Amino acid sequence: MTLSAATIGGVLVYSLDRKASLLPAQHKPVRIPLRFFTETEALIVAAAASRIFPSDESGPGSREAGAAIFIDRQLAGPYGRDRFRYTQPPFEDAPREFGYQGSATLRQIYRDGLKGLDGFHLLDTAAQDEALRKIESTLFFALLRQNTIEGMFCDPVHGGNVDMVGWQLVGFPGPRMSNYDEIEKYYGQAFRPRPVSLSQVTGAKIRPGEDEP
């Protein structure tokens, strides 16, 4: 399964070494391999994430960050299949303070939730916002919102935060090895070093959690 790069913003292409680069507009169509979503599901997730974290006058959003690709990889990996959750029965309904007690994996929650958003990516933005308001209180929406934020601000090794657009948006410099000389120097004024990713800082190959068995 693949997804047309143009349909989610046209800027994303990942080489095997996970480097993202810009595509010229006239470039021949590029397909992004999907690990979990169908193409339609990916389009819906990309459209919904873009209403949660829009690209607008306050800066780039989930499309530029590649949040839909990030979410696809997360759901395909151990997180999506509840590798680290306690999943033994019996499953009981419980008050909120006991956390999620259901038997459905995160993948299943997404798959079921996306069924309710059939055709979402074809709607205009006002209708999209209306559709999201209807599901605002669901676990699916809470996950989608949380995963979109993760896709905005994760290290680029995970497939989101492409070109560190999210980090630039909030002035987070990434894993900076030392702030020894600066921590007491910039009292009350912004100190905004240029962001660097973990692989840039360490020069090492980073093995992200979603690639673990």
Place this chain on the structure above:
Amino acid sequence: MKTLPAVDAVIVGGGWAGLLMAKELASRTSLSIVVLERGPLRGSSEYATDMDELDFYVRLRMMQDLSQETVTLRHDGTKRALPLRQHGAFLPGAGVGGSGEHWNAQVPRFLPDCFELFTKTTTRYGANALPEGHAVRDWGVTYDELEPYYTRVDKLLGSSGQAGNLQGKLIDGGNIFEGWRSEEYPTPPTKVPYVSSLFRDAAKSLGYHPYPAPSANISRSYTNPDGISRGGCTYCGFCNRFGCMVGAKAQPTNLLLPIIQKRKNVSLRTGAWVRRLLFDSASKLARGVSYIDAGGEEVFQPAFLVFLASWTFNNTRLLLLSGIGDAYHPVTGRGTVGRNLTHQVSVSSVNAFFDQPLNRFMGSGSAGFMVSDFDRDDLDRGSLNFIRGGYFAVRGFGFQPIANFGVLPNSVKATWGSEWKKAAISYYDRTGNIIFTGEHLAYKSNYMDLDPVYKDKLGDPLLRLTLNWRDNERNMCDFATSKSVEMARAMGAKEMNPFPGLRSYDTTRYQSTHVQGGTIMGASPEHSVVSPYLQHWQLPNLFILGGSTFPQNGSANPTTTILALAYRTADAIVDRYLKHPGPLG
């Protein structure tokens, strides 16, 4: 079950307490020692490539794998408990070093009167001063007895800070409310993040006594008495839920493991899942432990000395699963194993929003300032509706964007979309918080036993927590929140979100990993599981180390107290027990 060759000592758990005991015994005796740790051994070089918020802070890669074993929880004994299916209120670590790898390295001591809480409170204020239903006990050891061990702990860790009470002399700028220290901190206070400097100045202006937060993310290079050298903290901001990439943070793997690995008389076995302690009821001695080894085979490791150092939950659970001692019963009050479950009150008592940028990505898990003016015994007199207290802190944890984007003043109603995004970007680096950490008293109704329904991956019953807040904690928390709002206003905050209050115990809100009790220490076998030397009352060759031995929670972070008690036990074993095995008087 295969029986392995006997060893002198087997230690269950390779965290702070277990590895400290292994280091002490291995350095000072010729005993053959095996440490059993169910998690992996990480390489210290891994910590640089682990500076990834998603996999470590959010997905919690260093924590225990709950798919294999978790705990269940209910708010009171009439309800059915439910499993904690994902991490939340506390974060026990996995692997060699345990939670001591991913901790924040905050190293205050408990207040002197914590150790004699029952006696001091009832003597001073009368028999009714403690709330109804309390189970508060004295520890059977005093601060004065423990002080030399606390000092050894500070030297081991290289703790950074400024003393406020040196041998009884109060010193301005330190914590004048703490117990006496025999010596100054080994290293000076850390640098001060901007938001912490605002707190320090505000607290001073209100007449309080702010002091540099005691930190084992050390301020400069230091060589400890074992000859272990570490460099100073770089304030990279990757402490909380990470291992330290430069080794400035005190961790079992950088302070204890290097010494253990040089000793031929210790072996560390990872992937070892201990299921039972075996004992002989005729001789009244522990015989060793059975465990599933890394290859999946169940084996028996005989030992002449057995140490349980596998954190609060597993220490308690292993005694219950092994039938050692009597399980506590909250109605009859009989039995001791599982009693006095406490979880320190720990809340972000106010989120404060400022006009100016705070550069919150810089910091460490313990760099900052604290205020202990409300962490005092005499605070409870007058019109307050609670006893005891706690400390306030503003630390520069090193805020990271997934966890902190979208913390907004209550006046912002949107939770997604353009309006929300714009506000969240604007407030992202202008948000500070004051943390309040308070004592949790022990109650008869808060305890641990075995769950009748849910099992671990091997089919053994999970540990069941029966735990809820009482009015003392709720009222203390409300008081702390009102004080925090005053302090945040004095810091110059433009808007504030006060903590809404403690209601039912919430498993989804991270508080701290300071869960205590279950195998408590005390002066008599009637009310405690281990003696003041952490020696099991019935099986004198069994010692239990860690927060499970705390009769109730102090307001301070527990690690220095855990280590001080372990040092004291190690001395008692080396100096006395090995010469004359039997109950230590």
